[in-house]
Amino acid sequence: MPVKPVLYGAKGCGSAVVEAAFTLLGEGYGYVEAEPWTPSPAVDALRAVNPLVQIPTLRLPDGTVMTESVAILLWLLERHPGALAPAPGDPLRPTFLRWLVYLPAAIYPMYTVGDFCDRWVPGADAQAALKQATIDRTLACWQAMEAALKPQPGGWVLGTPDWTVLDLYICMMTHWRPRRQAIAAVAPGIVTVARKVEADPRLAGFWQRHFGAGYDDP
Numbered sequence: 001m002p003v004k005p006v007l008y009g010a011k012g013c014g015s016a017v018v019e020a021a022f023t024l025l026g027e028g029y030g031y032v033e034a035e036p037w038t039p040s041p042a043v044d045a046l047r048a049v050n051p052l053v054q055i056p057t058l059r060l061p062d063g064t065v066m067t068e069s070v071a072i073l074l075w076l077l078e079r080h081p082g083a084l085a086p087a088p089g090d091p092l093r094p095t096f097l098r099w100l101v102y103l104p105a106a107i108y109p110m111y112t113v114g115d116f117c118d119r120w121v122p123g124a125d126a127q128a129a130l131k132q133a134t135i136d137r138t139l140a141c142w143q144a145m146e147a148a149l150k151p152q153p154g155g156w157v158l159g160t161p162d163w164t165v166l167d168l169y170i171c172m173m174t175h176w177r178p179r180r181q182a183i184a185a186v187a188p189g190i191v192t193v194a195r196k197v198e199a200d201p202r203l204a205g206f207w208q209r210h211f212g213a214g215y216d217d218p
């Protein structure tokens, strides 16, 4: 029986924030690169544990399978009280939970739809229109988050003394369509937070490995 959890993930994908948390918390894990849209034995193995064939997917040593990025993050945080999150009872905890769930609940589905428009509607024109609608909605979501949280220059997104997994998630997700330059036009403070995360030496090299050398802009 494996002694460490095994993470199914892919470069530049939603598994990156889970890897970042594992790394920062000093937890060991195995890793299987399984890009869902590229057929491979690893993707067959992923499909066997997650019929949606999505990453991140985590298989625990007892065989339990976890999907959903934020469920995995919260499970990890439970094992390290006080790390990477405002503690239960902290006045910032409800705000932290709200926005941590908002990212995969409000924004991530825009990629589930926009990356595979042919799953949802037939015809090139309808697919192009649908993709644009997901981009517009993504920007509206970032704008709403910025307006609610008003990230302060030089600070983490919630104004916490140190970063939380919310900052890490923002860093990852702002690399995705329509990417930093467009997101900065509606949510400049959010993008400033993302860049602050990348400049932090605790994950030196990590973001570049996922998003490449010219990864910041556009």
Ligand SMILES: N[C@@H](CCC(=O)N[C@@H](CS)C(=O)NCC(=O)O)C(=O)O
Pocket: 012, 013, 014, 015, 036, 037, 052, 053, 054, 055, 056, 067, 068, 069, 070, 104, 108, 112
């Ligand atoms: N709700 C899931 C979404 C995961 C997800 O959509 N991951 C993408 C990769 S970044 C994926 O696997 N897409 C393939 C697909 O949806 O078919 C989460 O928060 O983990």
